[in-house]
Amino acid sequence: MELHNNLKFSRAIAPAAAVTDNTAFVSQILDTQNFADNELIIAAGALADADATFTLLVEEGNAANLSDNAAVDDADLLGTESGSSFTFADDNLVKKIGYKGKKRYIRATITPANNTGNAFFAAVWAQGGARKTPQA
Secondary structure, eight states: OOSGGGOEEEEEEOOOSOBOSOOOEEOOOEEOTTEEEEEEEEEEEEEOOSSOEEEEEEEEESSTTOTTOEEOOGGGEESOHHHHOEETTOTTOEEEEEEOOSOSEEEEEEEEESOOSOEEEEEEEEEEEESSOOOO
8 A cells, every 4th residue: 555645644833943941832633533543743853951851741532622631541542652752862853652542633732841942843743544535
């Protein structure tokens, strides 16, 4: 099976100017309807602070605005939130975490701590296992 026409990618956290504080980054909400496979890919660039950490949280719900959000149970993740979190030492690395739960909507939050230097990263949602072929 060819890959190109069987995956859908959506913006999760857009590339932006470096941040120098501890403001949380909240992803776009992903609609998992029609897809069996849902993955968050985080790409880190330069992380200048010498002791910063970046903690990942994945939430789920059935309301389109996630007003019913709850943290995803570990059993519904492929990988772990701690394994997909990162530190100042993870310059230019890529992390991923998958979702196999039953809720329709998910989002991710990356929360920095001790960040006083420049931090560059972005994230995308990748979806596969579509019941119908994804639209371009």
